[in-house]
Amino acid sequence: MNDEPLILAFCCHYCAYAAADLAGSMRLQYPDNVRVLRLPCTGKLEANYVLAAFERGVDGVIVAGCLEGGCHFLEGNLRARKRVERVRQLLAEIGLEPERLEMFNLSSAEGPRFAEIVTAMVERVKRMGNSPLRPDRARAEEGALEMSRQAEAMLEGEKR
Amino acid sequence: MIVADRKKIPEIVDMIKDHRRVLLVGCGTCVTVCLAGGEREAGILGSALRMALRLRGRGDVTVDECTIERQCEDAFIDILAQRVSEYDAICSLGCGAGVQALAERFPRMPVYPGLDTQFMGILESQGVWAEKCSGCGNCRLGEFAGICPITRCAKRLFNGPCGGSRDGKCEINPDLGCGWQLIHDRAVALGILDRFEAIVPPHDWSTGLDGGPRKVVREDQCIAGLCTRP
Numbered sequence: 435m436n437d438e439p440l441i442l443a444f445c446c447h448y449c450a451y452a453a454a455d456l457a458g459s460m461r462l463q464y465p466d467n468v469r470v471l472r473l474p475c476t477g478k479l480e481a482n483y484v485l486a487a488f489e490r491g492v493d494g495v496i497v498a499g500c501l502e503g504g505c506h507f508l509e510g511n512l513r514a515r516k517r518v519e520r521v522r523q524l525l526a527e528i529g530l531e532p533e534r535l536e537m538f539n540l541s542s543a544e545g546p547r548f549a550e551i552v553t554a555m556v557e558r559v560k561r562m563g564n565s566p567l568r569p570d571r572a573r574a575e576e577g578a579l580e581m582s583r584q585a586e587a588m589l590e591g592e593k594r
Numbered sequence: 595m596i597v598a599d600r601k602k603i604p605e606i607v608d609m610i611k612d613h614r615r616v617l618l619v620g621c622g623t624c625v626t627v628c629l630a631g632g633e634r635e636a637g638i639l640g641s642a643l644r645m646a647l648r649l650r651g652r653g654d655v656t657v658d659e660c661t662i663e664r665q666c667e668d669a670f671i672d673i674l675a676q677r678v679s680e681y682d683a684i685c686s687l688g689c690g691a692g693v694q695a696l697a698e699r700f701p702r703m704p705v706y707p708g709l710d711t712q713f714m715g716i717l718e719s720q721g722v723w724a725e726k727c728s729g730c731g732n733c734r735l736g737e738f739a740g741i742c743p744i745t746r747c748a749k750r751l752f753n754g755p756c757g758g759s760r761d762g763k764c765e766i767n768p769d770l771g772c773g774w775q776l777i778h779d780r781a782v783a784l785g786i787l788d789r790f791e792a793i794v795p796p797h798d799w800s801t802g803l804d805g806g807p808r809k810v811v812r813e814d815q816c817i818a819g820l821c822t823r824p
Contacts, residue, residue, distance in 0.1 A: 527604060
């Protein structure tokens with residue numbers, strides 16, 4: 435049985451997603467516990483996306499947006515930070531550790547920082563232990579994949 | 595609009611502790627606009643409740659969500675009738691009127707409030723709602739330069755301000771504007787300050803909630819006859 439934590443990263447297309455790509459191009463090593471979900475901007479993030487991830491058994495969630503002041507849509511990342519804070523409060527009410535959710539800011543040139551963020555988050559979740567809501571790793575993995583597919587379909591829909 | 599705020603998850607979990615199948619019902623009207631009980635909030639609460647119940651060893655409880663256009667009218671509630679029979683409790687994300695409308699429509703079904711209904715108010719700025727009307731049944735805004743002394747003055751004074759008005763703020767909260775300062779300033783701007791020289795006689799509170807629960811009846815609109823509900 436795979437007991438490794440599963441982390442879902444909601445990544446902005448203009449920064450963190452490109453940084454993740456760069457980390458790969460640079461052959462940087464980081465834990466393979468993370469699954470990347472692409473958003474057009476972290477301002478697209480809704481509270482129910484994060485809750486859906488936790489409900490499907492994901493152990494931790496990263497929200498990664500542009501550097502403050504550098505949002506492609508001016509202030510999407512600032513709005514996302516406020517939403518993340520509200521969801522953290524909601525997680526506490528639910529009875530799940532708010533530290534399982536964290537927002538980070540980085541630029542598309544920061545491949546090494548993406549690797550650092552993932553490493554730090556995986557270590558944090560390992561210290562806390564896996565989510566008590568996780569059915570089993572395979573089902574949580576399926577849930578994360580399904581959410582990622584839905585996000586990509588949404589992006590495709592917006593292009594049309 | 596009617597402004598409300600979501601109850602905390604532990605309180606809702608406690609309310610539904612005797613039930614195994616719960617339907618969350620959102621409302622598409624006022625509480626959607628104030629971001630408390632619309633379709634999106636019903637989805638968020640549903641997800642949060644399912645997780646909270648699982649963490650409390652009650653993962654066998656079913657929580658589903660749906661949202662109707664308006665909870666305070668039977669015509670819209672009718673859509674729910676068939677679905678409700680599959681559940682043993684409803685948690686309403688409507689205002690207090692919505693909760694009671696569902697309870698009246700489904701007499702054998704426990705209905706719980708998922709929101710704390712706050713007040714009638716306006717959107718002051720994005721994410722900020724402010725109380726403006728107490729629904730007193732006898733609107734006297736015309737006498738007070740368009741600012742309600744019942745709602746905006748903490749003491750509900752008709753002959754204000756009181757001694758607790760300091761630098762335009764109310765003594766109960768330094769962030770709260772003194773209602774009577776606001777009335778004064780607007781009366782000056784409108785050139786009607788002289789109207790306030792006369793003492794205002796006591797208000798008739800019987801037109802408000804103090805006179806008991808009220809009904810508004812428009813007989814010309816009562817196609818099916820007058821409603822006989824208590």
